[in-house]
Amino acid sequence: MQDSKLEGLTLHSWTLQIWRDYRRGVALTGQQAAIAHCLQNHPEWWSDWDTADRPDDERAITNRLIHIHNDAAIRIQVERENPKEIKTLYDTLLGKGFTEFESIHTLAVAFTEESSYAVENDETFDLQRYVDRARSYVKEALSRPNLTRSSKSKRY
Structure with missing residues (x-):
């Protein structure tokens, strides 16, 4: 498997775990809290996070994950x-x-x-x-x- 695909899956699975933890009420801190906040503030994509284990459009999911992580980076910069x-x-x-x-x-x-x-x-x-x-x-x-x-x- 290509390294880029493995990296994408790692980012993908980690982000989805943050989403699941957030939805279950797990207390998150730092970068995970920022990512969860950004995931939560994109309700138009919630169904993607809930079904992303079987994405219909992998490219769209990847672009959205990058978007979320960039949002989270800005949030952390602002907080710090x-x-x-x-x-x-x-x-x-x-x-x-x-x-x-x-x-x-x-x-x-x-x-x-x-x-x-x-x-x-x-x-x-x-x-x-x-x-x-x-x-x-x-x-x-x-x-x-x-x-x-x-x-x-x-x-x-």
Whole structure:
């Protein structure tokens, strides 16, 4: 079996175990708690998590898992205030009436882009470039809040 497939299954099975534990009321902390919170905040995908042992569309499930883990990464950055600029940008969005997940998703676009750029160019993740991208996306979101809000219906 391909290494990438094994890694995907590992991420897949671990994330589904977090979902099951969350649904059973198991107390979760740290990264697991952040992942559970992000899973819970995507009710449009709950049926996927509940039936993901036999996914109809493995690619869609994988994309959604990446989405959830990126959301969780932003949540952890905000909670830990590291980098502090991301926490500041998050608070700015909340202060302007954006919801928690509108704010997380705005920042996650920059995180995802920088992560992809680093992988595609065989570079390390550039924190300053990420913060600069995040700043740009927050500025855009604040100038066009209705566009940001209408994009939340997007399916992955």
